Amino acid sequence: MLNKNIQTFIACDGEYEESKIVLFGAGFDGTTSFRPGTRFAPSVIRSESFGIETYSPYQDKDMTDYSYFDSGDLELPFGSVRRTIADIAMRTDTILNDGKLPFMIGGEHLVTLGSVMAVNDKLDDLYIVHFDAHADLRNDYLGQPLSHACVIRRCHELVGDGHIFQFGIRSGDREEFVFAKEHTEMHKFGFDGLAETVERLKGKNVYFTLDLDVLDPSVFCGTGTPEAEGVTFKELREAVTLVCSQLNIVGCDVNELSPHYDPSGASTAVACKIIREMLLALS
Numbered sequence: 001m002l003n004k005n006i007q008t009f010i011a012c013d014g015e016y017e018e019s020k021i022v023l024f025g026a027g028f029d030g031t032t033s034f035r036p037g038t039r040f041a042p043s044v045i046r047s048e049s050f051g052i053e054t055y056s057p058y059q060d061k062d063m064t065d066y067s068y069f070d071s072g073d074l075e076l077p078f079g080s081v082r083r084t085i086a087d088i089a090m091r092t093d094t095i096l097n098d099g100k101l102p103f104m105i106g107g108e109h110l111v112t113l114g115s116v117m118a119v120n121d122k123l124d125d126l127y128i129v130h131f132d133a134h135a136d137l138r139n140d141y142l143g144q145p146l147s148h149a150c151v152i153r154r155c156h157e158l159v160g161d162g163h164i165f166q167f168g169i170r171s172g173d174r175e176e177f178v179f180a181k182e183h184t185e186m187h188k189f190g191f192d193g194l195a196e197t198v199e200r201l202k203g204k205n206v207y208f209t210l211d212l213d214v215l216d217p218s219v220f221c222g223t224g225t226p227e228a229e230g231v232t233f234k235e236l237r238e239a240v241t242l243v244c245s246q247l248n249i250v251g252c253d254v255n256e257l258s259p260h261y262d263p264s265g266a267s268t269a270v271a272c273k274i275i276r277e278m279l280l281a282l283s
Contacts, residue, residue: 001016001017001098002016002022002069002071002094002095003071003072004016004069004070004071004072006072007043007046007047008023008046008070009023009045009046009049009068009070009105009272009275010049010050010052010054010063010272010276011054011063011064011068012063012068012069012070012279013068013070014066014067014068014069015067015069016069016071016098018067019067019068019069019100020066020067020068020100020101020282020283021068021069021100021101021103021279021282021283022068022069022070022071022095022098022100022101022102022103023068023069023070023071023103023104023105024070024071024072024073024074024091024095024102024103024104024105025041025042025043025046025072025073025074025104025105025106025107026042026073026074026076026084026088026104026105026106026107026111026114026253027039027040027041027042027043027073027074027076027106027107028076028078028084028106028107028108028110028111029107029108029224029258032108032148032224033141033142033147033148033149033224033225034224034225035224035225035258035261036224036258037224037258037259037260037261038106038107038108038224038255038256038257038258039078039107040258040259040260041105041106041107041255041256041257041258041259041268041271042073042105042106042107043073044257044259044268045105045257045259045268045271045272045275046070048259048265048268048269048272049272049275049276051265051269051272052269052272052273052276054276056276056277056280058237058241058277059241059277059280059281061280061283063276063279063280066279066280066283068279069100071091071095074087074088074091076088081110081146082146084110084111084114085110085111085113085114085117085146086114087114088104088111088113088114088115088118089114089115089117089118090118092104092114092115092118092119092251093118093121093122096118096119096122096250096251101249101250101251101252101282102115102118102119102251102252103251103252103253103278103279103282104251104252104253104254104255105253105254105255105275106253106254106255106256107255107256108148108224108255108256109132109136109148109151109209109211109255109256110146110147110148110150110151111253111255112151112155112209112253112255113146113151113154113155115207115251115253116128116155116158116159116207116209116251117158118251119205119207119250119251120158120159123205123250124205125163125204125205126158126159126163126205126206126207126250127159127163127164127165127201127204127205127206127207128152128155128159128163128164128165128206128207128208128209129165129167129197129201129206129207129208129209129243129247130152130164130165130166130167130209130211131166131167131168131209131210131211131214131236131239131240132152132166132167132168132169132209132210132211132213132214133168133169133170133171133211133213133214133225133227133230134149134169134171134172134211134213134225134227135152135166135169135171135172135176135177135180135186136148136149136150136151136152136153136172136176136211137150137152137153137156137172137175137176137179137180137184138150138153138172138173138175138176139153139175148256152164152166152184153179156183156184161182161183161184162185164183164184164185165184165185165187165197165201166180166184166185166186166187167187167190167191167193167194167214167239168187168188168189168190168191168214168230168231169186169187169188169189170188170189170227170229170230171227185197189229190231190235191231191235191239194239194242194243195242198242198243198246198247201247202246202247202248203248204247204248205248205250206243206247206248206249206250207249207250207251207252208240208243208244208247208249208251208252208253209252209253209255210240210252210253210254210255210274210278211255211256212254212255212256212257212267212270212271212274213225213226213227213230213256214230214231214236215230215231215232215233215236215270216228216229216230216231216232217230219232219233219270220262220267220270220271221261221262221266221267222257222258222259222260222261222262222266222267222268223256223257223258223261223267224256224258224261225256233270233273236274237273237274237277240274240277240278240281241277241278241281243281244277244278244281244282245281245282249282252278252282254271254274254275254278257271
């Protein structure tokens with residue numbers, strides 16, 4: 001059994017045995033390709049979450065009506081990418097073994113690989129829904145196959161063709177888009193086709209990974225690799241609520257907040273509110 005973290009995400013102070021959803025932080029940015037800082041996101045998100053309400057007027061649900069458990073941040077070795085991935089997989093595996101849903105707060109996007117590895121080892125026929133500005137389908141980045149720019153390519157090697165659905169993508173090199181045409185289902189620029197995808201995936205085991213830079217940087221500038229254009233907060237909120245409420249989510253993560261690039265705190269507030277909506281939709 002995991003121990004409760006001293007400082008938790010708002011209302012995530014329930015008992016482990018009673019909680020269906022278990023949060024943990026993976027504050028790692030060892031392969032960040034542009035501006036680092038995502039390692040600080042989990043702790044800042046916890047602290048700033050107390051600036052929002054537990055009640056969602058969008059869903060007419062309150063976090064205090066449910067039990068959530070926050071197990072704290074992993075102590076990750078920044079000098080070893082492989083050890084970091086293994087530690088994340090181990091924490092995810094522990095949560096899954098106890099019959100609970102792992103909810104990871106990153107960190108850069110490579111942290112997703114460790115969680116997907118653990119879920120894929122436990123469950124057959126895993127599907128991935130991926131929201132992001134970037135394709136993350138490079139085979140390597142500057143010679144490194146383990147990079148946040150390659151994370152979905154590594155996930156594809158685990159789950160195979162026809163099992164990855166990407167939305168909001170508006171950046172990547174040519175080879176990534178060629179690869180996507182043959183191996184994933186990519187919906188560029190926004191969430192067109194999401195409702196149809198949700199209908200297709202109902203009853204399947206689905207891992208949901210959200211890179212917050214899918215948002216327009218005018219809404220979410222606190223990120224290491226901002227990309228012009230992007231979706232609105234309303235569009236993202238509605239999309240995550242649809243995915244989390246309608247699909248059999250067996251693991252999920254939210255990543256790529258770099259809080260110090262937005263001194264106003266607005267980007268962190270956006271991250272907190274999206275996490276709240278996801279938790280409530282999953283409950």
